[in-house]
Amino acid sequence: MxxxxxxxxxxxxxxxxxxxxxxxxxxxxxxxxxxxxxxxxxxxxxxxxxxxxxxxxxxxxxxxxxxxxxxxxxxxxxxxxxxxxASLDQNQASIAIREILQKFPRIGVEVMAGAGEMYVIHANPYTHAHQVDEHLSGISCPLESVPDGWLKVVFAGDPETVRKVGQYAKGRYYGRSNYFLPTNQIYLEIMPTGVxxxxxxxxxxxxxxxxxxxxxxxxxxxxxxxxxxxxxxxxxxxxxxxxxxxxxxxxxxxxxxxxxxxxxxxxxxxxxxxx
Structure with a gap:
């Protein structure tokens, strides 16, 4: 039984x-x-x-x-x-972040590293809401200052912008070590491959x-x-x-x-x- x-x-x-x-x-x-x-x-x-x-x-x-x-x-x-x-390939993720920010300058970008600490690379109203809604204490810093051990990258924006970012990412090649994962209408993430x-x-x-x-x-x-x-x-x-x-x-x-x-x-x- x-x-x-x-x-x-x-x-x-x-x-x-x-x-x-x-x-x-x-x-x-x-x-x-x-x-x-x-x-x-x-x-x-x-x-x-x-x-x-x-x-x-x-x-x-x-x-x-x-x-x-x-x-x-x-x-x-x-x-x-x-x-x-499990960690991202930081070099591949960094290239993706820089290219996507250049193409979509209003998109919010967060990196989670270590034991889940959040580093805000590019703030917008959606990254702010993310911190408030999920009780996150984010640290604002440039991309090159984020510590090693990246867990994931989060792109945050309105649904239409996030959809366009996802389409753009599909047409680019950022290596095989990471992949893009839509987790919400307002979030698109980069995750380690196989994770x-x-x-x-x-x-x-x-x-x-x-x-x-x-x-x-x-x-x-x-x-x-x-x-x-x-x-x-x-x-x-x-x-x-x-x-x-x-x-x-x-x-x-x-x-x-x-x-x-x-x-x-x-x-x-x-x-x-x-x-």
Whole structure:
């Protein structure tokens, strides 16, 4: 007979677990606490760095290490240490940043390095909102002053500009060590090749000796798709785009702000325990 502790649940944060303006719905907090108190294993898989994840969770404790910075960091909040760190090719990323800024001078540019510290290379209203909404303390500095150990680059702007930046990047060659990843309508990121939420999930399963068929992913956006496809079971929240909903085994009846994660977890507790 299955137990809740047999499963590892990986939950995206923004527009899945929470909204930047409203935070985590109270029903999500209540059901997650119930789930973990019954032995369930729950964590987040997010583009956010550890500092931002900690601020957003508040009194909500994770029972597993978190996938942070879209998979570039595995971070254990219980021991406050980095378990895995994947770095960009800084030379290739620097060339891309300089060319894109020259072509799109209003685009915002951030670099996350080290243990998720954020360095603002070129500020705009979207980088400011990013810092405010995700409780990030950014450091303004020129590109050449960013410390080594880059985790990812974030381009931030209005949806149309970000779309054009993505199209421009597709037509350029910046080497094979990095790749471009759209993570939101207003964000486009550069990530290390082979690194993503899915690779973070696989790494964590290896560390824990867990089976992939016992993983469950809850997501809402295109950067969740690879992780959803590799998981044993995939859940999309109702507000996800149609392609993401089509890739899921199950779609919640309500959206993020109505408590989609709590809705699924409550049904899952009943499904496994019969309580």
């Amino acid at each position: 299955d137990r809740l502790s047999d499963y590892l649940i990986f939950c995206d944060m923004d527009n899945t677990l929470l909204t930047a303006k409203e935070g985590i719905p109270s029903c999500n907090r209540t059901v997650i606490k119930l789930f973990t108190s019954m032995g369930g294993r729950f964590t987040v898989a997010s583009g956010r760095p550890p500092e931002s994840i900690r601020a957003a969770l508040g009194d909500l404790s994770l029972s597993l290490p978190a996938i942070s910075c879209n998979g570039s960091l595995l971070y254990d909040f219980q021991s406050n240490r980095v378990l895995r760190h 993503g939420k899915a690779s973070g999930m696989e790494q964590l399963c290896t560390l824990l000796g867990a089976r992939m068929e016992k993983t469950i992913v809850i997501g809402d956006y295109y950067n969740d798709l690879e992780m959803m496809k590799k998981a044993g079971y995939a859940v999309a929240v109702a507000n996800a785009p149609s392609e993401v909903r089509a890739a899921a085994n199950e779609v919640t009846s309500c959206g993020c702000s109505e408590g989609a994660v709590g809705e699924f977890l409550y049904r899952f507790i009943d499904r496994v325990t019969g309580i």
